[in-house]
Amino acid sequence: MRADSFTHSMTSSRAWRVLRGAATVLLVILGLSLAYHFCCLPDFKEELARQRIGSGVVVVDRKGNILRIFPDKQDRFGLWVSNDAVPPCLISAVIAAEDKRFFHHPGFDPFAMARALYANVTRRQKRSGASTITQQVVRLLTPRPRSYRTKCIELAESIAMEMQLSKREILEFYVNLAPMGGNIRGAALASRIYFGKNLDQISVPEAATLAALPRSPSRFNPVNADGIQRLMAEKDKILGRMAKEGLVSEDQYQSSLGYTVSLAKTQLPMEAPHFVDTVVARGQACGGRVETSLDLSIQHGMERILQSHANRLAAHGIRQISAIVGSARESAILAMAGSLQYSEVDLGFNNGAMAFRSAGSTLKPFLYAAALEQGHQAVTEIPDTFRSYTTPRGDYLPLNADKRVYGPVIIRSALGNSLNISAVKMLKEVGLEPFCTVLTDLSLVRGSDKAADLYGLGLAVGNLEVSLYHLVQAYGVLANQGCFRPFSLMKCSGVHSVKKIFSEETAYVITHILADPTARMLTFGNPSYFDFGFPVALKTGTSSNFRDSWIVAYTTEHVVGIWAGNFDGRSAVSSTGAGACGPILKDIIRLLYGDRPPRTFQRPRRVKEVQVCSMSGKLASAACRYPIGELAIIGKEPGVCQMNHDREYHDLTADYAGWLAQRETRQGRGRFRLAAQPVHSRVGRVDHQFVPIEIISPHDEDHFVLSPHRNNIIRFQAQTRSLVEHVAWFVDGMEITRTAPPYEFFWNSVRGKHVVLAVTPGNEAARIEITVE
Numbered sequence: 209m210r211a212d213s214f215t216h217s218m219t220s221s222r223a224w225r226v227l228r229g230a231a232t233v234l235l236v237i238l239g240l241s242l243a244y245h246f247c248c249l250p251d252f253k254e255e256l257a258r259q260r261i262g263s264g265v266v267v268v269d270r271k272g273n274i275l276r277i278f279p280d281k282q283d284r285f286g287l288w289v290s291n292d293a294v295p296p297c298l299i300s301a302v303i304a305a306e307d308k309r310f311f312h313h314p315g316f317d318p319f320a321m322a323r324a325l326y327a328n329v330t331r332r333q334k335r336s337g338a339s340t341i342t343q344q345v346v347r348l349l350t351p352r353p354r355s356y357r358t359k360c361i362e363l364a365e366s367i368a369m370e371m372q373l374s375k376r377e378i379l380e381f382y383v384n385l386a387p388m389g390g391n392i393r394g395a396a397l398a399s400r401i402y403f404g405k406n407l408d409q410i411s412v413p414e415a416a417t418l419a420a421l422p423r424s425p426s427r428f429n430p431v432n433a434d435g436i437q438r439l440m441a442e443k444d445k446i447l448g449r450m451a452k453e454g455l456v457s458e459d460q461y462q463s464s465l466g467y468t469v470s471l472a473k474t475q476l477p478m479e480a481p482h483f484v485d486t487v488v489a490r491g492q493a494c495g496g497r498v499e500t501s502l503d504l505s506i507q508h509g510m511e512r513i514l515q516s517h518a519n520r521l522a523a524h525g526i527r528q529i530s531a532i533v534g535s536a537r538e539s540a541i542l543a544m545a546g547s548l549q550y551s552e553v554d555l556g557f558n559n560g561a562m563a564f565r566s567a568g569s570t571l572k573p574f575l576y577a578a579a580l581e582q583g584h585q586a587v588t589e590i591p592d593t594f595r596s597y598t599t600p601r602g603d604y605l606p607l608n609a610d611k612r613v614y615g616p617v618i619i620r621s622a623l624g625n626s627l628n629i630s631a632v633k634m635l636k637e638v639g640l641e642p643f644c645t646v647l648t649d650l651s652l653v654r655g656s657d658k659a660a661d662l663y664g665l666g667l668a669v670g671n672l673e674v675s676l677y678h679l680v681q682a683y684g685v686l687a688n689q690g691c692f693r694p695f696s697l698m699k700c701s702g703v704h705s706v707k708k709i710f711s712e713e714t715a716y717v718i719t720h721i722l723a724d725p726t727a728r729m730l731t732f733g734n735p736s737y738f739d740f741g742f743p744v745a746l747k748t749g750t751s752s753n754f755r756d757s758w759i760v761a762y763t764t765e766h767v768v769g770i771w772a773g774n775f776d777g778r779s780a781v782s783s784t785g786a787g788a789c790g791p792i793l794k795d796i797i798r799l800l801y802g803d804r805p806p807r808t809f810q811r812p813r814r815v816k817e818v819q820v821c822s823m824s825g826k827l828a829s830a831a832c833r834y835p836i837g838e839l840a841i842i843g844k845e846p847g848v849c850q851m852n853h854d855r856e857y858h859d860l861t862a863d864y865a866g867w868l869a870q871r872e873t874r875q876g877r878g879r880f881r882l883a884a885q886p887v888h889s890r891v892g893r894v895d896h897q898f899v900p901i902e903i904i905s906p907h908d909e910d911h912f913v914l915s916p917h918r919n920n921i922i923r924f925q926a927q928t929r930s931l932v933e934h935v936a937w938f939v940d941g942m943e944i945t946r947t948a949p950p951y952e953f954f955w956n957s958v959r960g961k962h963v964v965l966a967v968t969p970g971n972e973a974a975r976i977e978i979t980v981e
Contacts, residue, residue, distance in 0.1 A: 249364065265494070274400075306344065412447075420445075480504070507542075510545060526780045528556070529792070532544050566673055581714055584637075587620070587838050588619050590630040606665070644667070652678055679769050689712035716839075747761075754781070756772075815841055820835065862929060911978070932969055938967065
């Protein structure tokens with residue numbers, strides 16, 4: 209018995225000496241750490257600010273919904289949250305699990321260290337640790353090999369951290385850096401992955417589970433059954449400590465024991481992938497929390513709508529759809545879908561919203577806006593008649609989509625019905641250079657000083673390649689009274705640079721035409737998918753061989769753009785912009801507004817509605833039998849109609865001769881006649897001939913190649929300023945024939961260079977040279 213007492217006394221004495229020595233060592237370490245602190249210890253304030261930004265990139269929508277999380281430089285995923293977003297139950301669980309004296313020690317716990325040292329010495333093995341939350345944060349920031357030396361370094365840095373940061377800031381470090389299994393760190397992301405909820409929504413048992421995970425992420429792996437069993441047991445231990453410390457009530461403790469937590473590992477967020485890719489590509493996702501302009505609710509609704517139309521479009525050979533919804537007021541993107549599915553299916557990783565494709569007829573509103581800026585009006589007449597043009601690439605003969613011609617039309621009808629022939633004639637009137645300047649100002653032409661020569665008259669019908677994003681941005685000009693503001697992808701992008709492109713009067717007149725169902729009745733009819741119940745300005749477009757189908761629409765609040773086609777360039781089966789994209793547009797408009805229509809477009813004070821003569825386009829007089837309502841800009845109203853309406857027929861100028869001859873051949877004499885004398889010109893006539901006579905087919909310096917497999921007949925046609933009895937045709941000085949209106953004949957070509965003259969009875973002549981090889 210004395211031997212046992214002696215042994216116990218010796219053991220106690222040795223333990224006391226060890227503890228006394230440990231205290232001495234701790235005092236020495238404390239002194240050294242304080243000296244080290246003032247020399248070369250880290251600046252943890254700066255480190256906290258750096259971690260908040262550099263812990264990975266989190267891209268969110270305008271309401272804070274997470275779109276995507278990018279890893280940090282160590283390929284770890286996290287979701288940094290401030291102290292305000294951490295629920296008290298999680299703080300209590302972490303303190304109970306890791307460091308119950310956290311709020312009372314200076315970075316290290318002397319009692320825990322003494323206990324651990326005593327256990328290690330007496331048992332000769334490491335049975336008990338003594339790391340505080342502060343020391344763990346130091347280790348998470350700078351991982352080091354485990355040794356007594358590194359323990360001393362970590363101790364010094366822990367004391368420094370306590371001196372530099374508040375306890376709440378140290379907890380912010382721990383909650384966001386704690387390992388949670390795999391490459392996931394931080395409680396906020398773990399809560400989303402394992403519980404499918406935000407951190408501020410977790411329950412007490414879920415908080416205890418999150419506090420348990422960092423203690424051994426591999427042993428407590430919530431993916432497999434064994435890991436879950438061990439995790440639940442550890443969770444219950446932590447709950448017991450919380451109950452012992454009075455951090456939870458006895459009822460909460462009892463009800464939280466066992467398998468009271470539902471674990472189901474979910475995937476990391478992957479919302480609006482093409483949009484986020486664009487944000488990253490623009491260098492706008494540099495670090496921390498990136499707040500974008502996207503509205504995830506609109507994004508999800510739009511994606512569902514596109515999917516609902518996939519089978520309908522597939523029947524027409526269309527495998528992909530892209531769409532954008534923008535805010536007209538904010539000039540910001542609210543939703544973007546680059547394809548039907550972000551995958552390899554039908555090249556779905558491509559972003560069709562940012563890809564450049566042939567614009568089709570979507571540029572025509574800007575052409576006619578440029579015409580209005582030059583003084584033309586909505587009632588300006590355009591001869592929609594066949595006319596070929598010489599270009600550097602050869603003769604160009606524009607055709608309307610339905611291969612028909614419509615004779616005299618006004619700008620409202622030409623734009624509403626998207627007539628190609630009229631658009632090309634209007635482009636000739638406006639000028640290639642001025643129109644290219646407009647397209648450059650709209651960011652549709654990309655940095656080419658020779659755009660006019662590069663694209664030529666084909667600009668009128670969309671040979672320019674544009675992206676859906678740039679089209680939506682350009683149409684935003686019409687929705688914003690003629691002002692250009694770049695569309696942003698970010699929630700707060702600062703002050704927009706504003707550039708005036710069109711007057712508000714011009715923007716309103718073009719908008720009024722695009723929103724007018726009667727203006728497009730001629731070629732589009734009145735499909736149900738264009739019936740919105742309120743004004744929506746829209747324009748469709750279709751590229752050559754039906755490769756691209758477009759529609760862009762806008763209200764006072766939103767701009768919507770849709771593209772349908774195939775990323776590999778395959779043509780669709782006779783699918784136009786209206787037929788392919790119109791039903792999609794109607795569904796998106798319904799998504800945006802439901803039963804709440806947007807504000808109507810406000811007419812500028814300098815725009816008024818007037819009654820004009822449907823025959824002359826001038827202000828209707830008492831004698832005008834068929835007046836129509838039209839918009840006019842105050843100060844630019846047309847004069848009063850002077851036509852004689854007692855006559856049965858409507859006189860046309862000689863440049864309609866070919867169209868009128870074909871019309872009479874097909875359907876007999878109508879109400880149009882060629883005028884024997886000059887007529888009262890319709891206001892703002894386009895394509896009016898200032899030369900007495902012109903050979904419009906073929907063109908000067910045209911080349912023809914004889915073929916043994918077909919007849920080699922060349923069609924000659926002239927156009928006169930006023931009606932003449934005939935035109936005499938001379939080839940190489942010999943008169944070949946005389947032709948009445950429409951002044952055309954067919955000639956069996958002969959090899960060689962030839963000089964062709966067309967001469968009126970008044971000896972007015974036009975001359976060209978052609979070559980037959």
